[in-house]
Amino acid sequence: MAQVSITGTIKMIGKTQDISEKFRKRECVITEPGGQYPAHIPVEFTQDRCSLVDGFKEGEEVTITAFVNGREWTGKDGVAKYFLSLSGNRIERTGATAAAPSAGARQSVPAPTAADMPPVGGDDDDLPF
Secondary structure (H helix, E strand, O other), X not given: OEEEEEEEEEEEEOOOEEXXXXXXXXXXXXXXXXXXXXXXXXXEEEHHHHHHHOOOOOOOEEEEXXXXXXXXXXXXXXXXXXXXXXXXXXXXXXXXXXXXXXXXXXXXXXXXXXXXXXXXXOOOOOXXX
């Protein structure tokens, strides 16, 4: 099964729908800015993954990892139709809305400033060339 990652802004978070006693789903639409027109991509979170969307709100920048599912269906008229869906597996904040790393997480070192750099040129240059 193919897996994709989509980064964009949450446009809509649907309510959890109980389809049957054994199946439930929740839709999240993410807007991916790209090209001339932005793409509004619906991703379905099913079963216990419905709760992954809790805590997120519309307008947040996220990356969603999803499985690509394709199905074939043949109608009564004998014509085959093909359906495609994205099943959400993971959702994470990105960009400015990303949460700060936890205490045990690896943190990045800030870039050096001009004051941290040695002077350019002059007699203090100890390079052999």
